[in-house]
Amino acid sequence: MKHATAGGPYKVPRQHDGFRSGLLAVVMHAVLLLFLWVGVSWQNNEPTEVQAEIWDMKVQDAAPPAPTPEPAPEPQPEPEVIKPPPPAPKVEAPQVPKEDPEIALQRIKKKKLEEEKAEKLEQARLKKEADEKLAKLEAKKKADQKAKEDKEKAEDEAKDKALAEKEKKKAATEKLAKEKAEKAAKEKAFAAEMSRITGAAAKGTSGSAAQSTGGRVDGGYAAAIRTKIKSNLVYGSEDDSLSATYVITQLPTGEIIGVRKVKGSGSTAYDNAIENAIAKSSPLPKKKDGTVERELNLDFKLKDMH
Numbered sequence: 001m002k003h004a005t006a007g008g009p010y011k012v013p014r015q016h017d018g019f020r021s022g023l024l025a026v027v028m029h030a031v032l033l034l035f036l037w038v039g040v041s042w043q044n045n046e047p048t049e050v051q052a053e054i055w056d057m058k059v060q061d062a063a064p065p066a067p068t069p070e071p072a073p074e075p076q077p078e079p080e081v082i083k084p085p086p087p088a089p090k091v092e093a094p095q096v097p098k099e100d101p102e103i104a105l106q107r108i109k110k111k112k113l114e115e116e117k118a119e120k121l122e123q124a125r126l127k128k129e130a131d132e133k134l135a136k137l138e139a140k141k142k143a144d145q146k147a148k149e150d151k152e153k154a155e156d157e158a159k160d161k162a163l164a165e166k167e168k169k170k171a172a173t174e175k176l177a178k179e180k181a182e183k184a185a186k187e188k189a190f191a192a193e194m195s196r197i198t199g200a201a202a203k204g205t206s207g208s209a210a211q212s213t214g215g216r217v218d219g220g221y222a223a224a225i226r227t228k229i230k231s232n233l234v235y236g237s238e239d240d241s242l243s244a245t246y247v248i249t250q251l252p253t254g255e256i257i258g259v260r261k262v263k264g265s266g267s268t269a270y271d272n273a274i275e276n277a278i279a280k281s282s283p284l285p286k287k288k289d290g291t292v293e294r295e296l297n298l299d300f301k302l303k304d305m306h
Helices: 014-041 057-062 101-202 208-213 219-231 268-280
Strands: 243-250 256-263 295-301
Touching (some): 219 268
Antiparallel strands (some): 243 256, 243 295
16 A cells, blocks of 8 residues: 655555554454354344455555655554444334224124024023923922822722712611511501401491401402503513412502412513512502402403503
């Protein structure tokens, strides 16, 4: 490098140039290392600008020799100013596009409707489960109630049946006792009446008493008795050959107190029908004079009973 002075240009000695070259090399290596270090530390930063002076050795050799000046003080190298790396650029977050208020409102309404629908479905499901449980409880309650009622009904029916049987037996017993009492009363009344009639006849009395139990049976009297018995006969056979004979014992009032079969017809059904008809015909008709025959021996031919 050439320097100008008051006396004209001069050439720097070679030894001084070598020293400066070595120093420059050291500085360049240091700057290079510093650049590598900064580059690693600041990956996204721009590389630091480095300025350096280049010495052309050929030009220095070709210059004409200059008079040797007095050695000047060695200039001190100016400190290299390293610019601080620029701050990293701020990365701004991408802006979210603003949503249209109408679309946002529709979306909120739609979400609300879906939530209400889901809530209604859940409530319906819970109500259905509750109804099913309640129906099962009601069905069980009804089944238990029906079983209880059936049991009580069966017990009541058993009690009613037992009571009915008891009442039936009691009624049958009472009926039998009543029939026996009536029969005894009839026999007693008949005995009293016969005793009265017999006593009156023994005293020589005459008249109606003796006539009421004796004498022949006239045709009109027997026909009247058969007509009444015929009106109470219930029999459907057309066999006119059937005939039965019965002796009927009665009180002076015409009340029948005894029926005795003398000759059967050969048909049990016809005989039973005749006996039932005789029992229903009590009291029997009297004679025109108001008397009766104590015993009547009557034939009942089916052909005459039509």
